[in-house]
Amino acid sequence: MVLGVFNNSSTPAQLRAACRSAAFSGHTSGLAERHVQGNVTILPQALAADFLLYCQRNPKPCPLLARGEPGQPGLPALGVDIDMRSDLPRYRVWRDGILVAEPTDIADLWQDDFVSFVLGCSFSFEQALMDEGIRLRHVEHGRNVAMYRTNLATAGAGPFEGPLVVSMRPLSAADAIRAVQITSRYPAVHGAPVHLGDPAQIGIADLAHPDYGDAVDVLPGEVPVFWACGVTPQAALVQAAPPLAITHAPGCMLVTDLLNHQLAAF
């Protein structure tokens, strides 16, 4: 990690170039401020139609920003110079649903039939919340957000199915209301919360033990607020267990040229 060089005023192209040269392989949270970052899934074309349908049927956890052309590593809708083989800080390689490697480059794995999917990510709406003065404890504590598998099923498509995964942020009641308003403006990055209040209603037994990420305190008077999470499609991918699939490594997102505010619906 060379965070001294790459910071919140780096341009997306600078960050991607640093990823490409392997000069940077760290988390992208807070970098290239105000730019949209994306969850990445790369699949062989035989699975791409079903994955696209899975995204279409589950737009809150899987808000699709862009789909690449088969075999094409470029994704010009999100940045003219993007090369999906090298422009993420770190990847995860999955074989038969098992994590087998975390390389910084996938040029050697790239196939003529690979199709890239980039989904919106909560970093965009978290920026919007913080811009409105809403404090996010996990950000202030430098932790990953707490995520939980729920008992809500996603709508399946082909081999892709599984539970809705949610992220949770504890907020005061007034901030929870404001957060519904603010995140409703951003359907392309998960949009409004899917639940608030009692975690048991969506099958979460214990907030202190998240399935992914780090636990965060819920203080007296705070309401836990739950958003659909981009880990949902990763869980569906593990369940589908295709022979080969590639995703971003946690927190190592694709930094795009889009600005967060360009995604605002109103």
Added chain:
Amino acid sequence: MVLGVFNNSSTPAQLRAACRSAAFSGHTSGLAERHVQGNVTILPQALAADFLLYCQRNPKPCPLLARGEPGQPGLPALGVDIDMRSDLPRYRVWRDGILVAEPTDIADLWQDDFVSFVLGCSFSFEQALMDEGIRLRHVEHGRNVAMYRTNLATAGAGPFEGPLVVSMRPLSAADAIRAVQITSRYPAVHGAPVHLGDPAQIGIADLAHPDYGDAVDVLPGEVPVFWACGVTPQAALVQAAPPLAITHAPGCMLVTDLLNHQLAAF
């Protein structure tokens, strides 16, 4: 009450004409469907500037739709034929902050310095909620909404001050989120909720004992959701105790020519 004649397809002008002739003196809930109904306050001009400022400082409980000219009983912004002396089904007359009469007409009390204020009313946002499929228990049970004095102070102006009064509707978490979205579109009729969840946080000791209106059950799994309420300025008026003031009687609103959807902010 002649509800057989006046129903949800009556026009606002028909309803006002029936009020004017004293043929109708009942509650206006559900009548003249889709039209904006308003809370009414009529004050001598000496108090009108402070009341206007009170509304400006407290837009959530006091969303001002129109203010009349001193001494003028018309309010053309809300309906060309409106006569504030006769067009409400029933009025309340307050002397020194004490309720002294509930007439169906105030022509004999009208003064050359009277100024009328019409504030947005929750009937408009309730219609919007029901149009989106959100069920409101107090409506289904034919009761008045439950209202509570909170420990939140309004911003005072001259003699007008007092607690924020809120109305409460119990909703599922998913409906509560949707209700924030829907009512945010209607800032002119109280807008988004001011609180949800724990009533004690805003000084409400017992939901089963509302200060105004009728209690409503909060079922397991439901979240109480609280909106700023048009009773707030009436409470401020009682506290200010002017020599003479006139309001609508509870539930007996001014039916205007505006359509609810005309108030939608986006």
